[in-house]
Amino acid sequence: MSSPAPHIPGFSFVDLVGEGGFADVFRYVQELPTRQVAIKVLRSGTDLASLELFRAEANVMAQLSNHPSIVPIYQAGVSSDGRAFLVMEFCPPPHVAQRYRAQPLAVDEVLDIGVKIASAVETAHRAGILHRDIKPHNILTSTFGVPLLTDFGIASVVGESGAGGQALSIPWSPPEALSADSHDVRSDVYSLAATLYSLLIGHPPYERRDAPNDNATMITRIERGQLTPLRRPDVPASLVDILRRAMSVEIEKRPVSAMVLGRQLQDVQIELRQSPTRLEVMDASPSALVEEHPNDARTLVRPVSVIVPAAVNERPAPLRPAVDEQTRRPGAEPATGESARSQSAPRRAEGGPGPRARIAIGVVAAAFAAAVGYAVLAGGGDQADPDTGTLRGEDPADPVQPFDVPPAPVVTKSGKGTRWTFRWALEEPREGDEFKVELSGDGVTQAAPEYTTATSKTLTVAPADTVCVQVSVSRKGSPPSAASRQVCVVGQ
Known part of the structure; x- marks a missing residue:
């Protein structure tokens, strides 16, 4: 249930736009300059440390929000009743979250959305921010039909009681995020691929029309990589292969960055004889201001200067695997043993898991226990392979065919x-x-x-x-x- 809209000086309340697990979105009219805006208001109960981190991340994202695929942020603050809020561009519906459920999106539109949102995600990663909640509901559409990513970092800093389970959007979450607080950029790559898969299939990637879709069952499917088969003859096999690899249960098998995923999607556009959507990345890393970035017709990297608040600098930096000179694949063999454990999903620095992880672990633990019970009742038995077995009534996942890139003539x-x-x-x-x-x-x-x-x-x-x-x-x-x-x- 939504909370009442707060009084914010300089803005006049119009109506409620949407409700989420940890925030509500209201439409207001800004008095000067006069324009419609969307104001996302966090629910009451957020602790002071989370509010400070919220402010810090809002400051960073506001500096990056002139990116063409990020929702512009105009202002951030705390209302008189103690609720943090963000003032953003108002994007009128319908958005992809409403459209894909009614009818799967066309392949060319999904590819265009994928490249543009990959640009936004890569930009955030280079500024030191993980999104953690990429899903269709967080891709809005501007007045001119441009897809815009919203809600950067918010889900990871709220930490209010009772919201963690809702902030963790299970259908689009990678396996490692279900039990730990991942800082790996490849977790966002997974969620972006899961979002694109949803737009193509017309529902979340692990949802089944003829089987239970409760959280426990969904978690089991995610951990086993049991994607619902995508049976669309107009979707190229190469695109299915790219998305399945980006959603691999093993994090080392995914593309090493959002930019690499975006380049792969451009390859499919070229295969379909479409003009590739340009990857536009704003690089806020310190080295970006002194290094020359190679640009081409498909990629544009703009170094930008960003003032990063101390609260953001103190957080564990996003883990970015090394890439080769073409930024196409991991620069080294996958780590094993102790090295792999230290690289795959580092936890928050001393003091235990962060607020989101503490809340989510209890919810997920209960859900996982239920999932195990359901799998046994469904007929997995002792013969089922916990990594590859299917639940009764489910078709085996589509086989993943490797890329077959022909040599140059x-x-x-x-x-x-x-x-x-x-x-x-x-x-x-x-x-x-x-x-x-x-x-x-x-x-x-x-x-x-x-x-x-x-x-x-x-x-x-x-x-x-x-x-x-x-x-x-x-x-x-x-x-x-x-x-x-x-x-x-x-x-x-």
């Missing part, structure tokens, strides 16, 4: 004078392979690439003109190959 040339033929070949061609042929040089009049199943192209090249050819291959269910070596000829 090999291009050769032959001819003389003004008549030249370019040929390209693959080591292991497959039926249905389609080639993207790109021509460049002063002897080319048409710059647009050509898509063809042919393996050669003959051209007339005027004397002294240059024509260069590069070829890549598109294969159904796979990201496109790298482009071939550029091969050039000069007309004689």
Whole structure:
């Protein structure tokens, strides 16, 4: 049940917009400048330490909220009755949380949302903030239809009695967050992938139409990785593979950052012949102000200066696994033994688990006990494998097929004078392979690439003109190959 809207000087209450487990959202009209705003008000009972951390994180996020995929934050404070509040841009419904339940979203829209929200999540991580509650309900839509991520850090600092279980959004939570307070950026990567999977399937990723969906059963499915199969013929196998890997039970198997997940989603856009949505990241790390960031047509990294309050600096920093020079995969083999335990999910520094973890552990422990009992009653028995077994009545999870990225074609040339033929070949061609042929040089009049199943192209090249050819291959269910070596000829 929502609390009454507080009196906030300079704002006039309009109506209640939404209710959450730890906060209510009201619509107000700001007096100067005059505009509609949304004000999220935390429920009463938050302790002073949590309020201080709330203020600190609000200060950081307000500095980053001019990111194109983060809900703008205008103001933060504490009302006269002691409730913390955030003043944000008012985003009118419907939002994705209402839309995906009525009808799953189109693949191209989900990919666009995924890349944009990955940009926002990566930006927060580089500022030292984990989101911890990424889900469809926290992706709003601006007046112009732009997806915007909201509620950064709030769920991790509330800690009020009775709210922890609700603040932990079980259907989109990674396994490690169900029993500990994870500081690994890959926990947010998991939740983002689970959110995108929800938008494609029309319900949370572990929900079943013909089986119980209580928290205990959901937790069991999450811990076993028992995703509900996504049976949509229009969803590329490569996208299903990316999301399943990002939702791996083993944290080391997930993409090492939100940016890597975003790049993988861009690969699918290219596979579908869509213009990739640009990854736009604001980097607030100290090194960002002195290092040169390589940008390309798909990625833009802007170094920004952010004043980070002491309360945020004192928290354990988000764990960011090392990446190789292409930021595509982990830079080292997965850690094992004691090393893995120290890297995978560090707890809060001395003093025990934080407020959210203390509250959630009791709720989750009871839910887990119920889950074990349900699994036995459902017929798991002694023969069931606790890691891979299914509950009775559930289909096995979709098999995960590895990426099958075709190699770059090999291009050769032959001819003389003004008549030249370019040929390209693959080591292991497959039926249905389609080639993207790109021509460049002063002897080319048409710059647009050509898509063809042919393996050669003959051209007339005027004397002294240059024509260069590069070829890549598109294969159904796979990201496109790298482009071939550029091969050039000069007309004689």
